[in-house]
Amino acid sequence: MFASVRVAALVLLILSSIAACRSGDTAPDATRPRVTVGDAWVRATPPGAAVAGGYLTLTNTSDQPLRLVAVEAPAAARVEIHEQRTVDGVMQMRPLTDGVLLDPGQPVSLAPGGIHLMLMAPPVALAAGDEVTLRLVFEGADAVEIKAPVRAVAPVTGEAAHH
Numbered sequence: 001m002f003a004s005v006r007v008a009a010l011v012l013l014i015l016s017s018i019a020a021c022r023s024g025d026t027a028p029d030a031t032r033p034r035v036t037v038g039d040a041w042v043r044a045t046p047p048g049a050a051v052a053g054g055y056l057t058l059t060n061t062s063d064q065p066l067r068l069v070a071v072e073a074p075a076a077a078r079v080e081i082h083e084q085r086t087v088d089g090v091m092q093m094r095p096l097t098d099g100v101l102l103d104p105g106q107p108v109s110l111a112p113g114g115i116h117l118m119l120m121a122p123p124v125a126l127a128a129g130d131e132v133t134l135r136l137v138f139e140g141a142d143a144v145e146i147k148a149p150v151r152a153v154a155p156v157t158g159e160a161a162h163h
């Protein structure tokens with residue numbers, strides 16, 4: 001009798017977990033995207049500009065830490081992940097060779113004045129209204145391809161001086 005009660009309880013547990021997988025937002029699901037990307041944009045460049053800044057917000061929707069490790073864009077010779085900081089009053093820009101750590105549930109903004117994408121040597125000037133395809137490569141999640149609009153936004157003071 002105890003055995004059959006246990007079996008019944010187990011069946012109930014399985015059934016309810018199946019239901020949770022189908023309807024729940026928090027249930028693990030291998031097919032669900034593990035990273036959401038928002039607010040993506042790329043700064044418009046004058047003709048011949050050596051670089052263009054790219055910005056977006058990444059949210060790790062999985063329950064494991066992930067890492068943005070690389071970005072690819074047909075609109076640039078290559079893309080680097082940079083961090084801009086002010087050290088002793090001097091603005092500095094350095095590549096983040098380890099990428100960007102994304103803790104579960106914590107949105108990380110790549111924004112002017114902080115961590116950003118640097119589209120190096122765009123072969124064609126990026127004009128406001130264009131769209132740039134960015135392929136985001138993660139450690140721990142599948143790559144995500146997005147289209148980022150190009151916007152004409154004045155740089156943060158000093159930002160352009162370092163390129």
Ligand SMILES: [Cu+2]
Binds near residue numbers: 093116
């Ligand atoms: Cu930069």
